[in-house]
Amino acid sequence: MSELRISGLRKAFNGCAVLHDVDLAVQPGTLLALLGPSGGGKTTLLRVLCGFDRADAGTIEIDGKRVVDDNLHVPTEQRRIGYVPQEGALFPHLSVTENIVFGLPRTQRRAHHRVAELLRLVGLSDDYAQRMPQQLSGGQQQRVALARALAPSPSLVLLDEPFSSLDAALRLETREAVAEALAATGATAILVTHDQAEALSLGHEVAVLWEGKLIQRAAPQTLYRRPATRELAAFIGDAVLLPGIAENGIAICPLGALQLVAPVPDGGVDVMIRPEQIHLLSASETAPDHSTVQDALVTSITYNGRDADICLQLSGAAQFIIRARVPGHRSPNVGERVRLSVDSGVIAYPHR
Numbered sequence: 001m002s003e004l005r006i007s008g009l010r011k012a013f014n015g016c017a018v019l020h021d022v023d024l025a026v027q028p029g030t031l032l033a034l035l036g037p038s039g040g041g042k043t044t045l046l047r048v049l050c051g052f053d054r055a056d057a058g059t060i061e062i063d064g065k066r067v068v069d070d071n072l073h074v075p076t077e078q079r080r081i082g083y084v085p086q087e088g089a090l091f092p093h094l095s096v097t098e099n100i101v102f103g104l105p106r107t108q109r110r111a112h113h114r115v116a117e118l119l120r121l122v123g124l125s126d127d128y129a130q131r132m133p134q135q136l137s138g139g140q141q142q143r144v145a146l147a148r149a150l151a152p153s154p155s156l157v158l159l160d161e162p163f164s165s166l167d168a169a170l171r172l173e174t175r176e177a178v179a180e181a182l183a184a185t186g187a188t189a190i191l192v193t194h195d196q197a198e199a200l201s202l203g204h205e206v207a208v209l210w211e212g213k214l215i216q217r218a219a220p221q222t223l224y225r226r227p228a229t230r231e232l233a234a235f236i237g238d239a240v241l242l243p244g245i246a247e248n249g250i251a252i253c254p255l256g257a258l259q260l261v262a263p264v265p266d267g268g269v270d271v272m273i274r275p276e277q278i279h280l281l282s283a284s285e286t287a288p289d290h291s292t293v294q295d296a297l298v299t300s301i302t303y304n305g306r307d308a309d310i311c312l313q314l315s316g317a318a319q320f321i322i323r324a325r326v327p328g329h330r331s332p333n334v335g336e337r338v339r340l341s342v343d344s345g346v347i348a349y350p351h352r
């Protein structure tokens with residue numbers, strides 16, 4: 001288990017900055033999800049960590065050993081990094097065993113018991129050992145790629161969108177297998193993804209790289225509940241953003257007076273509410289404590305099965321259409337007048 005420390009890291013391509021002074025420390029045994037929109041610099045950061053690209057400035061230390069500074073660029077093979085790319089990682093002309101053995105130092109390449117151990121670690125039985133990559137599903141190929149990356153017991157494991165080519169069902173199953181394998185080895189790992197659900201469900205912590213800047217690093221729940229910017233709020237999940245006024249820890253907005261979970265200076269704000277914080281009350285239902293109640297008109301419904309997204313026009317503030325998410329079996333009808341109860345505990349962004 002190793003610690004990673006990145007400080008003041010910069011990288012530009014053709015004079016165009018892609019990484020701006022990135023500082024990041026990852027504690028031993030942590031799986032950090034590196035999340036951000038396309039083009040934000042995630043792959044570039046991974047490539048600089050691996051040593052495939054040179055940094056323009058900054059330092060990188062792995063396990064207390066400096067591998068990058070102004071006068072130093074330790075070659076990739078001496079950094080003890082296991083790397084799992086998006087897809088196509090396996091050599092097509094080598095069997096599963098030969099692919100995994102390729103990851104081992106020369107002196108250990110005869111230790112075939114290690115292959116069985118690594119296969120078990122990624123949730124595959126011995127039966128797969130002699131198969132060729134094209135005889136495996138995409139998810140199984142990615143598990144073998146992870147086994148190969150883990151073979152030399154690396155200090156750090158870097159995974160670059162390893163599930164992006166898999167279909168939804170396979171992605172879920174492969175994610176779980178990979179998370180279990182990483183936890184079993186106690187590896188320090190960075191998983192690059194632009195999939196919010198993947199980052200929130202897999203990462204012990206999530207770091208967000210936005211236009212080359214690390215704008216937030218937090219536990220998944222904190223990131224979802226208190227995103228650093230309104231843009232990030234909308235990127236991480238669905239967000240209802242309403243204009244309001246902050247006053248003594250309360251945000252007054254078209255959905256009522258709502259408690260703020262993080263302090264902001266008094267004044268004009270955008271209030272951020274997650275759709276699942278807005279509940280539709282039945283005629284006989286009373287609102288729970290600490291919530292506000294509003295009347296609204298259902299203008300449209302997107303039924304998703306397990307849940308439904310409801311667009312609502314607020315009575316008394318008809319210019320605002322907001323979106324609530326309700327369990328599918330409680331979906332109302334278009335044109336129905338409903339009462340909303342809104343959970344207090346929101347965040348707000350001061351007007352720029």
Ligand SMILES: Nc1ncnc2c1ncn2[C@@H]1O[C@H](COP(=O)(O)OP(=O)(O)OP(=O)(O)O)[C@@H](O)[C@H]1O
Pocket residue numbers: 013014018036037038039040041042043044045194
């Ligand atoms: N070798 C290169 N030469 C020039 N520009 C590059 C090079 N590699 C990356 N870039 C640019 O750097 C920026 C960041 O790219 P990068 O691939 O790191 O982003 P990303 O967050 O990984 O995106 P994605 O999620 O789409 O993979 C992009 O604008 C990209 O065009």
